[in-house]
Amino acid sequence: MATTPVVKQNRIGLSVIDYRGSKSTLCAGCGHNAISERIIDAFYDMGIEPEHVAKLSGIGCSSKSPAYFLSRAHSFNSVHGRMPAIATGAAVANHKMLYIGVSGDGDTASIGMGQFVHLMRRNLPMIYIIEDNGVYGLTKGQFSATADLGSRLKSGTVNELPAIDTCALAIELGATFVARSFSGDKKQLAALLKAAIAHNGTVLLDVISPCVTFNDHEGSTKSYKFMKDHEEPLHDINFVPAFEEIDVEYEEGTGVDIELHDGSKMHLSKLEEDFNPTNRIEALKRLAEARENNEVLTGLFYLNANQPSFTDRLNLVDHPLGTLPQETLRPGKAVLDALMDEYR
Amino acid sequence: MASIDVALNQGTDSREDRELVVNNFSIQVATVNGSGSQSANSVLLRTIFLMGVPVSGKNLFPSNIAGLPTWFTIRVSKDGYVARKRDSEILVAMNAETAAEDVSKLKPGSVVIFDEPLKLEGLRTDVEFYAIPFDKLVAPVAPEPKLKKLLRNMVYVGVLAHLLKLEMPELETAISKQFSGKKRATEINVAAAHAGYEYAVANLKQTRFAVQRMNENADKIIIDGNTAGAMGALFGGVTVVPWYPITPSSSLIESLMELLKEHRVDAEGRATFAVVQAEDELAAIGMVLGASWAGARAMTATAGPGISLMAEFTGLGYYAEIPAVIWNVQRVGPSTGLPTRTAQGDLLSTAFLSHGDTKHPMLLPSSAAECFEFGMKAFDLAERLQTPLFVMSDLDIGMNNWVSETFEYPETPLDRGKVLSKEDLDRLGSFARYKDVDGDGIGWRTLPGTEHPNAAWFARGSGHNEKAQYSERPEDYVNNLNRLDQKWKTARTLVPAPVVEHATPGAKIGIIAFGSSHWAVVESVDQLKKKGVAVDYLRLKAYPFSAAVQEFIVSHDRVYVVEQNRDAQMLQLIKVDIEAKDVVRLRSILNYDGHPLEALLVTESIVNQEAK
Numbered sequence: 001m002a003t004t005p006v007v008k009q010n011r012i013g014l015s016v017i018d019y020r021g022s023k024s025t026l027c028a029g030c031g032h033n034a035i036s037e038r039i040i041d042a043f044y045d046m047g048i049e050p051e052h053v054a055k056l057s058g059i060g061c062s063s064k065s066p067a068y069f070l071s072r073a074h075s076f077n078s079v080h081g082r083m084p085a086i087a088t089g090a091a092v093a094n095h096k097m098l099y100i101g102v103s104g105d106g107d108t109a110s111i112g113m114g115q116f117v118h119l120m121r122r123n124l125p126m127i128y129i130i131e132d133n134g135v136y137g138l139t140k141g142q143f144s145a146t147a148d149l150g151s152r153l154k155s156g157t158v159n160e161l162p163a164i165d166t167c168a169l170a171i172e173l174g175a176t177f178v179a180r181s182f183s184g185d186k187k188q189l190a191a192l193l194k195a196a197i198a199h200n201g202t203v204l205l206d207v208i209s210p211c212v213t214f215n216d217h218e219g220s221t222k223s224y225k226f227m228k229d230h231e232e233p234l235h236d237i238n239f240v241p242a243f244e245e246i247d248v249e250y251e252e253g254t255g256v257d258i259e260l261h262d263g264s265k266m267h268l269s270k271l272e273e274d275f276n277p278t279n280r281i282e283a284l285k286r287l288a289e290a291r292e293n294n295e296v297l298t299g300l301f302y303l304n305a306n307q308p309s310f311t312d313r314l315n316l317v318d319h320p321l322g323t324l325p326q327e328t329l330r331p332g333k334a335v336l337d338a339l340m341d342e343y344r
Numbered sequence: 345m346a347s348i349d350v351a352l353n354q355g356t357d358s359r360e361d362r363e364l365v366v367n368n369f370s371i372q373v374a375t376v377n378g379s380g381s382q383s384a385n386s387v388l389l390r391t392i393f394l395m396g397v398p399v400s401g402k403n404l405f406p407s408n409i410a411g412l413p414t415w416f417t418i419r420v421s422k423d424g425y426v427a428r429k430r431d432s433e434i435l436v437a438m439n440a441e442t443a444a445e446d447v448s449k450l451k452p453g454s455v456v457i458f459d460e461p462l463k464l465e466g467l468r469t470d471v472e473f474y475a476i477p478f479d480k481l482v483a484p485v486a487p488e489p490k491l492k493k494l495l496r497n498m499v500y501v502g503v504l505a506h507l508l509k510l511e512m513p514e515l516e517t518a519i520s521k522q523f524s525g526k527k528r529a530t531e532i533n534v535a536a537a538h539a540g541y542e543y544a545v546a547n548l549k550q551t552r553f554a555v556q557r558m559n560e561n562a563d564k565i566i567i568d569g570n571t572a573g574a575m576g577a578l579f580g581g582v583t584v585v586p587w588y589p590i591t592p593s594s595s596l597i598e599s600l601m602e603l604l605k606e607h608r609v610d611a612e613g614r615a616t617f618a619v620v621q622a623e624d625e626l627a628a629i630g631m632v633l634g635a636s637w638a639g640a641r642a643m644t645a646t647a648g649p650g651i652s653l654m655a656e657f658t659g660l661g662y663y664a665e666i667p668a669v670i671w672n673v674q675r676v677g678p679s680t681g682l683p684t685r686t687a688q689g690d691l692l693s694t695a696f697l698s699h700g701d702t703k704h705p706m707l708l709p710s711s712a713a714e715c716f717e718f719g720m721k722a723f724d725l726a727e728r729l730q731t732p733l734f735v736m737s738d739l740d741i742g743m744n745n746w747v748s749e750t751f752e753y754p755e756t757p758l759d760r761g762k763v764l765s766k767e768d769l770d771r772l773g774s775f776a777r778y779k780d781v782d783g784d785g786i787g788w789r790t791l792p793g794t795e796h797p798n799a800a801w802f803a804r805g806s807g808h809n810e811k812a813q814y815s816e817r818p819e820d821y822v823n824n825l826n827r828l829d830q831k832w833k834t835a836r837t838l839v840p841a842p843v844v845e846h847a848t849p850g851a852k853i854g855i856i857a858f859g860s861s862h863w864a865v866v867e868s869v870d871q872l873k874k875k876g877v878a879v880d881y882l883r884l885k886a887y888p889f890s891a892a893v894q895e896f897i898v899s900h901d902r903v904y905v906v907e908q909n910r911d912a913q914m915l916q917l918i919k920v921d922i923e924a925k926d927v928v929r930l931r932s933i934l935n936y937d938g939h940p941l942e943a944l945l946v947t948e949s950i951v952n953q954e955a956k
Contacts, residue, residue: 018797022813051799054638054792067802067814074792076637076664077804078630079656085586085622085630086637092618093584093640094793115630118623317614321583322639322791326758328616329581329641331607333753339575340750343565 011047011243019044021068026061031183031209032131036068038186039100042193043070046241053098054090058083058112061138062104062131062209081112084119087126088310094320095311098197099126106136109145109164116166120173120202125309127196127203130166131183133211134222141214152219166206167301168287171280176201176304178283180297182227183209188298191237191266195300198241198264201309208296227296234275234286234299235268261305268300277303365433367397367422369553371504372432374439374446375497378410381438383522384497385416386745387533390518391501391510392420393566393747396558400426401745402940407591407684413442420555426746427864428940433553434508436500437464447471455551457503459496474548476503481543485535495536502540509554512541565748569741570645572712573671574599575751576719577643578607581758582669584642586620586631591683592739593645593673625650629657629670633732636667637803639763639791641723645671648690649678651697658732659698662828663806665778665787667726667733667761674738676938685938686739688859691913694734695887700806701825705835706734706887709741710862712748714885720754721840727761729835730786738908740860740940762788769796777801777812778824785830832888839886844896845869851878853950854900856893858884858914860940861906867943872950879950887917894922897929904953906933906946 007015019040024033043053050072057063059080066075078086083101091099108116108130119128134147143151146166147159170178177199181189189207196203208227210216216223221230235255240246242263250257255269256276268277277283283302290297317324371388375381385401392399400419406412419429431451437443437458444467447456452470465473478496486492498519505515516534523529573596577585585604587597597619604617622628628644635642646654651672661668674690676682696703705725707718718735726733762782764775769790775798778787787810790799801812806824809815847869857865862883872879882896897903897918905915912932919927933949935941 049795051795051797052793056634072797072800074790074800075802076634077802078633079660079805082626082630082657085627085657086634088620088627089584089586089631089634089636089640089642090638090792091634092620092631093635093638093642094791097638097793114623115627118627314618315614316618317610317616320639320793321616321618322635323793324581324583324616326581329583330579330754330758335607336575336579336751336753340565343567 010044012049014044016040016044018072019050019070021066021071024065024068026064027213029212030061031133031207031211032062032065033068034183034186035129035131035189035207035209036065038189038193039069041190042197046194046197047243048098048197052096053100056083056087056090056099056101058103058107060104060107060136061211062102063107065102065131081107081110082115083107084112084115084124088119088122088124091124091126091311092314093322095125095316096320101126101128103128103130105130105132105134105144105146109166117169117173120170120175120204122310123174123176123201123307125200125202125311127205130204130206131209132166132206132222133209133215134220135211135215137211137214148221151221154214154217165287165291167204168284170202170204171283171287171302175204175302176307177203178302179204179300180206180208182231182296182298183207184224184227185231185233185298188233188237191239192300194239194241195237195260195264195266198260198262199305200261201304201307230294230296232290232295232297234272234297234301236270237300238267238269240265240267258303259305266300277301280304363552365553366556367420367558369420369434370429370432371418371420371434371436372446373416373436373500374442375414375416376410376439376441377405377408377412377414379438379497380494381414381416381497383494384501385418387498387515387518387522388501388504389418389745390521390566391505391515392418392555393561394514394517395511395555396561397555398422398424398426398558398560399747402428402740403744404939405684407680407682413439422558424560425863425867425943427867428942430942430944434504434551436504437462438496438500455507455553457500457507472551474503474507476500476540476543481539482536485532485539487532491532495532498533498536499540502537502542503544503548505537505541506544507548507551507553509550509556511557561747563750565750566745567712567748568595568743568745569709569712569715569737570596570673570743571599572715572748572751573645573719573735573737573742574603576716578603579754580641580720580723582641582643582723583617584620584631584635584640585617585644586622586628586635586642587644588622588625588628588646588650590625590647590650592675592743593647593650593671595743596645596671596673625653626657629654629668632668632670633657633661633666636726637792641669641727643669643671643722645673647673647675647683648693651690651694655698658704659700659702660805661732662698662702662704664803665730665789666803667730669722669726669733669735671735671737673742674736682938684739686860686940687909687936687938688736688738688861688907689909689913689936691736691907691909691917694736695917703832703888704732704734705729705839706736707840708736708858708884708886710859710883711741712746713751715741716751724759725838728759728786728838729831730761730789731831736859738860762786764788764790764794766794766796766799769794769799774798776810778808778827779810780827780830784834785827785832786834836888836890839888839890841890842885842892842896843883844892845881847873847878847880851880852901853877853879853954854896854903855879855881855906855946856884856896856903856914856918857881857906861908864941864943864946865906868946868950871943871947875951877950877954884914889918889921893918894926897922897926901929902931903929904931904933904950906941908935908941910934910936
């Protein structure tokens with residue numbers, strides 16, 4: 001008797017295959033592929049319906065990656081640096097969906113800077129991931145604006161301009177969940193992504209994601225080796241989703257407990273136990289210190305779980321605007337007649 | 345020789361006699377901007393409107409908040425002509441800086457009302473001067489000194505009421521309407537108007553120009569095109585409105601915001617709409633596309649500079665086939681200069697906006713009523729055609745007040761285009777986003793959030809196959825381009841067809857015009873008729889052109905394309921479309937000085953070109 005192998009399912013009865021995308025066309029070993037894997041796992045673990053997710057991107061290697069996860073989710077590959085506008089329009093038209101945007105350091109910190117800052121400022125409910133490798137991959141390895149001062153291209157060219165710290169900027173501008181991670185830090189990235197899914201507001205997740213082809217050499221500050229040597233995690237992150245009714249008791253004084261908007265919990269422990277990411281000024285100070293010390297600080301820098309999101313502020317009806325029926329959309333003839341009388 | 349005297353045909357009686365001129369003259373009010381004359385001019389316009397007389401108003405204003413010269417012209421025309429008229433017979437000279445020049449431009453027999461200290465009476469002997477002691481008149485009626493400046497304007501309205509035989513009760517009604525029935529503001533302004541009126545009755549003889557009651561305005565309204573467009577959007581079911589302020593389009597969105605707040609909030613106070621002030625026009629169009637992709641009826645409004653910034657996204661919208669409604673309230677060119685002057689100069693840049701093979705449908709409203717109509721229809725067309733669509737208004741239509749027929753409530757339901765629901769997918773199993781299953785070049789789409797495992801598709805630029813999968817294969821790209829061209833052919837049949845008005849059977853001359861030029865052309869057609877020149881007239885309502893345009897051109901020996909830009913942009917668009925052998929029939933009439941088109945320019949140009 002043939003037996004069907006038991007396929008593991010998540011809480012909504014889907015298997016991890018239901019969260020996969022098409023085969024990646026990025027270079028073997030590209031950090032972006034690891035991030036796609038973590039995204040697949042996070043959405044699977046959180047039991048999110050893929051049909052309730054929209055994936056958005058701009059232009060660049062990073063922006064190709066939405067094709068490589070969640071094929072059952074709608075997707076919009078927009079123009080260079082302008083994904084935030086597409087996301088804003090979509091989130092306003094259908095505030096019931098979960099939005100995840102994937103951008104790169106060029107797509108965000110150079111051509112897309114204008115839209116990036118306004119997205120952060122609005123606290124649009126979405127996960128905004130920067131797959132950050134310090135170079136333009138698709139155009140073959142020019143420096144981006146997140147490249148560190150003094151870092152070196154393969155050709156020997158030295159970057160003489162300071163890096164833009166997208167995390168510090170995001171905190172300054174009003175994003176309510178700001179974290180940095182490393183594509184090679186599987187555990188931390190997975191925990192942050194799951195927490196990001198649970199958050200209501202703008203999540204800015206800057207993930208150092210080495211470019212194996214153009215920026216993984218000696219002299220690069222975004223290489224696998226450099227990250228292994230210089231990554232300074234702020235804490236260990238334990239994420240417990242709201243639907244898992246587990247109450248983990250942590251020993252007093254062993255870290256910081258935070259509750260997210262949907263009731264999920266995070267326990268930050270071990271390394272810098274006194275660092276409290278709900279304090280915006282402390283977060284900015286810690287990031288500034290890290291810059292002074294040439295550390296690549298990772299972890300959750302800032303969280304404000306109670307700030308209304310952009311769509312909350314619009315005070316919208318429950319039904320998505322995009323599919324409201326004609327009865328709601330077109331006022332009756334009496335309204336037009338009254339308007340005409342007003343202008344007589 | 346083209347020696348023409350069409351001025352008389354336009355109805356302006358400039359002879360220096362005392363013959364009464366009834367309901368056929370123009371008033372020009374010269375002020376500085378920021379002086380509050382707009383209210384007074386609106387009251388003047390409405391008073392004439394309430395007397396049942398055809399009237400139109402045009403505000404020629406600078407890009408400035410206070411202190412620069414502004415001219416407001418009001419044309420009274422018993423024949424119903426509303427285009428700008430070359431000469432004004434009544435000048436209200438309130439601006440010391442321009443007064444001498446304004447007076448020098450008048451034809452003999454005109455009338456000048458001026459502020460006494462300007463001492464204009466010595467400038468000419470062939471016009472009539474009326475010196476008004478505004479300061480003296482306004483002092484007793486201004487409750488606070490700071491109101492004096494504003495109330496001076498209402499004093500000249502009162503003076504004009506006597507000089508032009510306006511009916512005071514209608515003037516009072518107009519004031520009350522202007523100040524939305526606010527008691528104190530109404531009383532103060534009525535008092536100021538009366539101060540002017542009574543001074544004039546006691547001291548001034550009436551002019552030979554008079555407004556006499558007619559009955560032409562029953563069931564009509566006074567409205568600007570931007571407000572009308574906003575109403576169209578409201579009844580068209582707009583839900584998402586991202587925008588960036590730019591003259592002359594801002595008032596369209598501001599009106600829309602008011603309408604939405606009033607009419608699209610549910611019983612619990614929650615909104616069925618979202619207005620988002622974007623960081624720039626790039627973001628505004630991006631938000632429109634994002635919202636439309638997610639199923640919303642989204643629109644934005646802008647002007648030429650904003651259109652330029654929308655170029656890249658518009659191309660993406662064209663290739664990803666996302667609906668979008670973009671109002672282009674056209675004005676004169678980039679940056680500083682004449683942003684508050686009218687033009688029809690964005691036709692080519694809008695029609696072919698973006699890069700690669702792109703072309704976009706445009707609607708061409710010529711009136712407030714059409715701004716309303718197209719404000720609704722634009723959504724139906726954009727969703728049906730799944731493409732960015734532009735409504736090409738202009739400053740003249742958008743910001744000036746027009747007497748209009750009342751707007752008609754839509755008879756047809758919203759057309760949401762080809763959208764597959766979950767139930768459709770349950771039945772079909774799957775779909776191919778960009779496959780031409782109906783032969784009209786338009787595929788079926790699904791909206792994000794459709795709860796079916798096969799509902800999702802990947803929106804991206806030109807590189808995709810029928811299933812919306814990434815593809816760089818030449819045959820996929822060609823297939824896509826050809827289908828988009830098929831869609832363009834469908835668009836020709838769906839956009840509003842042109843209106844053709846035949847003069848006499850077998851007329852050899854045709855005119856093609858559109859948008860705000862229409863009003864000068866209808867007047868010009870009559871002027872030409874009086875001169876024995878028979879012309880047929882085709883008014884374009886949309887691009888791409890329907891077959892009727894080619895037919896009109898081939899049935900006339902010479903066709904004059906009238907437009908408000910330097911490079912004959914509409915003529916160029918027509919050239920692209922018609923058969924090469926017919927191009928020689930086309931001639932051009934252009935106006936690009938920033939002022940609304942006047943009939944005489946069209947008439948003179950045709951007479952001159954015909955004489956060659």
